[in-house]
Amino acid sequence: MTKSYHRNCTLLAMLAFILLGGEARAWGDLGHKVICEIAFRLVQPDTQAAINRLMQLDSEFKTFSDSCIYPDHPRKRAAEHFVNLPRDSKGLASDECPLADACVLTAILYDFKILQAKEQTDASKLIALKSLGHWVGDIHQPLHVSFLDDKGGNTIRTSGQCPGNLHAVWDTCLVQYAVGPDVSEAVSDLMAAISPERKAEWSASAPRDWANESFAIAEAARTMYCVMNGSSCDMTSGALNISAQYLDANEQVVKEQLQKAGVRLARLLDTAFLN
Secondary structure (H helix, E strand, O other): OOHHHHHHHHHHHHHHHHHOOOOOOOOHHHHHHHHHHHHHHHOOHHHHHHHHHHHOOOOOOOOHHHHOOOOEOOEOOHHHHOEEOOOOOOOOOOOOOOOOOOOHHHHHHHHHHHHHOOOOOHHHHHHHHHHHHHHHHHHOOHHHEEOOOOOOOOOOEEEEOOOEEHHHHHHHHHHHHHHOOOHHHHHHHHHHOOOHHHHHHHHOOOHHHHHHHHHHHHHOHHHOOEEEEOOEEEEOOOOEEEOHHHHHHHHHHHHHHHHHHHHHHHHHHHHHHHO
C-alpha cells in the first residue's frame, strides 16, 4: 500500500471528522496517546511499574497512553490547556502566566509536584499522572502557546486539504498526515528516529523552554498563523488554503514536537517516581 494512498485515506477521515462537527483538541486524542506511549516506553522499569500500579486503580482507562486524553473528555481545567501571550511578546521570561492566573505552564509544574510528593494519596497521584501527560502534550502544540484574540487559531478558517480552522489543522489533520492513524506504529517509527544526542539535548530543558519553542513555531512564517508587523505578530486575515505543500513543510515539525514531548515527559516521570 503506497504512502500517498495511506495519506489520502487519512485526509478523507479527517474531512469526515470535521464535517461531522468534531471539536478541536490539543493534538487530538491520537497525538496525546502517541506522546504518552513514547514516554512510557522510554521511562525506567521502576517508573513503568509505578505508572502501571496507579493505572490499575483507574476505572476508565487501562493504559497510561489512553489516559492522557483524560482532561479533554470532558474538558477539565479549561484555562490550563494553553498559554496566551501579548501580540508583541518575545516569549516567556518566567514561569508565570502572562495574561492569566493559570495556564498550561503552571499546570505542568503543579501536577508534577503532586506526583513527586510522597505524602500525596494514590487517588491524587493518579489524577496528576493523567493530567501531567496531557499538559506536556499541550505545551508542545504550537497553537497552544499563542494569542487570545483568535483563540489559538480557532477563528482562522481553512480550506483545501484540511478544511475547518487552523487550530484543528495542527491538532489532528497534520498529526495524522505525519504519523498515520495507528498509535503503536507511529510510536515505533518516531522512537527509531530519536538519536541519543537528540534525547539528551531535549531532556536538558524546562517547561518554559518548551513553551518558547512552541511559540517560535506559532510565529514562524510557514505556520501561517500570524503576520509579523514590526514587533507585533498580527492576526492573519481571511481563510487559509492548506495545500499539500503546507502539510509537507510542517510534517517534520509535528513529528519532532511529538518526539520532544515524549522524551521530556519521560524525564519528568522518572524524576517524579524515582526521587
